[in-house]
Amino acid sequence: MIQATLRLYKNSYSGLTKRIWLLSLVMLINRSGTMVLAFMTLYCRHLGFSTKQAGLVVAIYGMGAVTGAFLGGKVSDRFGFYYTQFCALFFGGILFIILGQMRSYESICIVTFLLSMVNESFRPANSTAIAHYSNEKNRTQSFSLVRLAINVGWGIGSALGGLLASIDYHLLFWTDGITNIAASFMLLWVLPKVPLSQQKAASPHPQDVKTAATPYRDKPFLWFLLLQVLFAVCFFQLFTTVPLYFKEGLYLSEFWIGAVMSFNGILIALFEMVLVFKLEGRRPYLQLMCYGTLLMGVSYAILNIPSGNGLLVAMGFSFMITIAEMIAMPFMNSYYISRSTQQNRGQYAGLYTMAWSVAQVIGSSLGALAAYQLGFFNLWMLIAALCVITAVGYARLLRKSN
Numbered sequence: 183m184i185q186a187t188l189r190l191y192k193n194s195y196s197g198l199t200k201r202i203w204l205l206s207l208v209m210l211i212n213r214s215g216t217m218v219l220a221f222m223t224l225y226c227r228h229l230g231f232s233t234k235q236a237g238l239v240v241a242i243y244g245m246g247a248v249t250g251a252f253l254g255g256k257v258s259d260r261f262g263f264y265y266t267q268f269c270a271l272f273f274g275g276i277l278f279i280i281l282g283q284m285r286s287y288e289s290i291c292i293v294t295f296l297l298s299m300v301n302e303s304f305r306p307a308n309s310t311a312i313a314h315y316s317n318e319k320n321r322t323q324s325f326s327l328v329r330l331a332i333n334v335g336w337g338i339g340s341a342l343g344g345l346l347a348s349i350d351y352h353l354l355f356w357t358d359g360i361t362n363i364a365a366s367f368m369l370l371w372v373l374p375k376v377p378l379s380q381q382k383a384a385s386p387h388p389q390d391v392k393t394a395a396t397p398y399r400d401k402p403f404l405w406f407l408l409l410q411v412l413f414a415v416c417f418f419q420l421f422t423t424v425p426l427y428f429k430e431g432l433y434l435s436e437f438w439i440g441a442v443m444s445f446n447g448i449l450i451a452l453f454e455m456v457l458v459f460k461l462e463g464r465r466p467y468l469q470l471m472c473y474g475t476l477l478m479g480v481s482y483a484i485l486n487i488p489s490g491n492g493l494l495v496a497m498g499f500s501f502m503i504t505i506a507e508m509i510a511m512p513f514m515n516s517y518y519i520s521r522s523t524q525q526n527r528g529q530y531a532g533l534y535t536m537a538w539s540v541a542q543v544i545g546s547s548l549g550a551l552a553a554y555q556l557g558f559f560n561l562w563m564l565i566a567a568l569c570v571i572t573a574v575g576y577a578r579l580l581r582k583s584n
Contacts, residue, residue, distance in 0.1 A: 194323070194455040194456045194458070194459035195323075195327070195455060197319070197320050197323070198316075198320055198323060198324055198327055199315050199316065199320075199324075201315040201373060202312065202315050202316060202324045202327055202328070203327070204372045204373055205308075205311060205312065205315060205328060205373065206327050206328050206330070206331035207331070207368070207372065208365050208368050208369045208372065208373070209308075209328055209331040209332050209335065209365070210331040210332075210334060210335045211335070211361060211364055211365045211368055212271060212335065212361055212362060212364075212365035213331065213332045213333075213334075213335025213336050213338075213339060213361075214334075214335040214338045214339050214342075214361055215335075215339055215357045215358045215359075215360065215361025215362065216335060216336055216339040216358060216361075217339045217340065217342065217343025217346070217347075217354045217357065217358055218278060218281070218354050218355055218358045219240075219243070219421055220339075220340055220343060220421055220425065220440075220443055221343055221347050221351070221354055221425070221436075222236070222239060222240055222243070223236040223237065223239075223240060223422055223423075223425060223426055223550075224236075224347065224351075224425055224426070224429065224436065224439075225347075225351050225354070226239050226290075227426075228351055229285075229290075231287060233426065233550055233553065233554050234550055234551065234554055235287065236426075236550065237422060237423075237546050237547050237549065237550020237551065238291075238547060238550075239290060239291060239294055240421075240422050240542070240546035240547075240550075241542070241543045241544075241546045241547035242291050242294050242295050242298075243294050243295070243297070243298040243542065243546075244298070244539050244540070244541070244542030244543035244544075244545075244546060245295060245298075245539075245543050246294065246295040246296065246297065246298030246299035246302065247298045247299070247301075247302035247535075247538075247539030247542055247543075248536050248539040248540055248543065249299045250270075250298060250299040250300060250301065250302035250303040250539070251302050251303070251305060251306060251532050251533075251535035251536040251538075251539050252532055252533075252536055253299070253303050253532075254266060254270065254302065254303030254304065254305060254306040254307050254528075254531075254532055254535065255306040255528045255529050255530075255531055255532015255533065255535070255536075256528070256529070256532065257303065257307070257528075258306055258307040258310050258528035258531070258532070259310075259525075259526070259527075259528035259529060262376060262377070263307040263308070263310040263311045263314070263376070263528070264311070264373070264375055264376045266303065266304070266307035267304055267307045267308055267311065267366075267369055268366050268369055268370060269300075269303075269366075270300055270301060270302075270303045270304035270307065271304060271362050271363070271365050271366035271369065272362070272363055272366035272367075273300050274297060274300045274301035274304070274362050275358075275359040275360065275361070275362030275363035275364075275366065276359065276363070277293060277296055277297040277300060277301070277359075278297060278355050278356075278358040278359035278362060279355060279356060279359035279360075280293055280297075281293045281294060281297055281355055282352045282354070282355025282356060282359075283355075298539075301362075302535065302539060305531070305535040306528055306531035306532040306534070306535045307528070307531075308328075309325075309515060309519070309527075309531040309534070309535070310527050310528050310531050311376075312324050312325055312328055312515075313519050313522075313527055313531075314376065321515075321516055321519060322458055322462050322512055322513060322515070322516040323455070323458060323459065323462070325512055325515040325516065326454055326455055326458045326512045327455065329450070329454065329511070329512060330450060330451055330454055330455055333446065333447040333450035333451060333454070334447055334448075334450075334451045335447070336443075336444070336446070336447040337443075337444040337445075337446065337447025337448050337450075337451065338444070338447070339357075339358075339444075340440045340441075340443035340444040340446075340447065341440050341441060341443075341444040342357070342440070343357075343440050344436050344437045344438070344439055344440015344441060344443075344444075345437060345440065347436045347440070348435070348436045348437050396526060396529065397521075397522070397526065397529050397530045397533050400521060402521070402579065402582070402583060403518060403521050403530070403533075405575075405579055406517065406518065406579065407533060407534065407537040408537075408575075409471075409572055409575045409576055409579065410514065410534065410537040410538065410541070411537050411538075411540055411541045411544070412541075412568060412571065412572040412575070413471075413475055413478075413510070413541075413569075413572050414537065414538045414541030414542070414545065415541045415544050415545035415548075415549075415568065416475075416478055416479075416482070416545070416565050416568055416569050416572070417478065417503075417507070417541075417545075418541055418542050418545040418546060418549075419482070419545060419549050419561075419565055420446075420503060422545065422546045422549050422550060423549040423550060423553050423558070423561065424485075424499075425439055425443075426550075426553065427485065427553070427558050428442065428492075428496055431492075431558050432492030432493070432495060432496055433492055434492055434493060434496060438493060438496075442493070442496045442497060442500050443500070445497065445500045445501070445504070446500050446503070446504045446507075449501065449504045449505075449508075450504060450507070450508060453508065454508045454512065457508050457509070458508075458512050458513075461509070461513075466580055466583075467513040467514070467516060467517040467520075468517070468576050468577075468579055468580035468583065469576075469577075469580055470509055470510060470513045471510045471513060471514060471517075471573075471576045472573045472574075472576040472577050472580070473509055473510070473573075474505075474506045474507065474508075474509035474510025474511070475506070475510055475569050475572050475573040475576060476506075476569065476570065476573045477502060477503075477505055477506035477509065478502075478503055478506035478507075478510070478569050479565075479566040479567070479568075479569030479570050479573070480502055480506075480566070481499050481502035481503035481506060482499070482503075482562045482563075482565045482566045482569065483562065483563070483566045484498050484499045484502055485499050485558070485562045486559055486562050486563065514534075515534075518530050518531070518534050549561065549565075552564065
């Protein structure tokens with residue numbers, strides 16, 4: 183039994199390139215300091231701003247992210263993913279530190295927009311890099327390994343962030359900034375430069391997937407983006423209204439909020455690679471997204487379970503939404519990568535990232551507004567219903583694709 187388990191874990195991590203491992207190390211360093219976004223709504227409340235104002239700040243982050251995602255995809259295709267990643271990490275780190283020095287609401291909004299625009303330009307470049315360093319057979323595993331590094335870092339950052347926030351919120355910004363800058367130089371140190379000509383070199387492409395010269399003419403992909411917006415609107419409540427509910431509805435301290443958030447990263451670190459290894463090739467990507475989205479709806483419904491133990495409800499939610507995330511999200515990247523080529527991959531990645539950024543704007547602003555106007559109970563029921571609608575959308579897209 184033990185040997186079979188160990189062999190399963192070994193197989194789950196085998197076949198990945200050295201550069202994917204090194205890129206994952208860079209992401210681990212970077213994400214170990216990721217704590218500002220998770221505590222941004224609480225920080226704004228700490229400064230005396232209203233719940234609506236706090237939600238607007240996170241929405242502004244999403245607006246900057248939309249711009250950054252679009253520019254990141256274009257810049258990655260034009261100048262290469264290598265230096266696009268470096269610049270996004272380095273200048274993003276500087277802006278994190280600057281943001282921590284802002285005190286007025288207006289200045290926080292302006293710097294938040296600039297920070298997200300720079301920081302989020304990293305994502306399409308990073309997705310292009312993962313696709314370049316992997317092949318068709320190990321692509322989902324490669325994305326999952328990087329996600330694992332991100333989530334281990336997220337677990338470390340959330341736990342550390344809860345501790346630092348209980349001491350001084352401004353320590354979050356310094357830590358996030360320093361780890362961003364450290365990751366940028368680690369990228370230059372451990373990964374060799376990839377010339378643009380090498381990045382755009384033709385590579386084998388699945389013959390059963392019809393690709394378009396531009397993502398704007400790829401209708402299944404555009405429908406997929408719409409579903410991604412709906413999915414991400416639900417998922418992003420995890421970073422905006424959920425921490426507020428943990429504090430104001432379940433009466434958890436910052437320390438326990440950080441601990442619950444880190445539980446997500448721990449579960450992903452332990453089980454996602456194995457789960458991806460077992461699921462890859464056994465079900466269509468869209469079907470797995472459908473299943474994961476339904477489970478995410480269940481997770482939000484859990485928040486409405488009456489209980490005298492707020493921590494137990496929070497842990498139950500975190501467990502279920504993590505299972506949902508592990509089933510759906512690793513295969514989202516593989517789906518859009520399978521529809522792209524080396525020449526337009528940055529544009530596909532940019533639009534995919536933009537969909538998530540648009541959802542961040544919608545989800546954070548409307549989520550905070552709904553919590554304020556309707557109460558948390560009704561918000562969670564609405565989010566659960568939206569998850570069901572999105573899951574039906576994935577199922578319909580799958581039927582049309584067959």
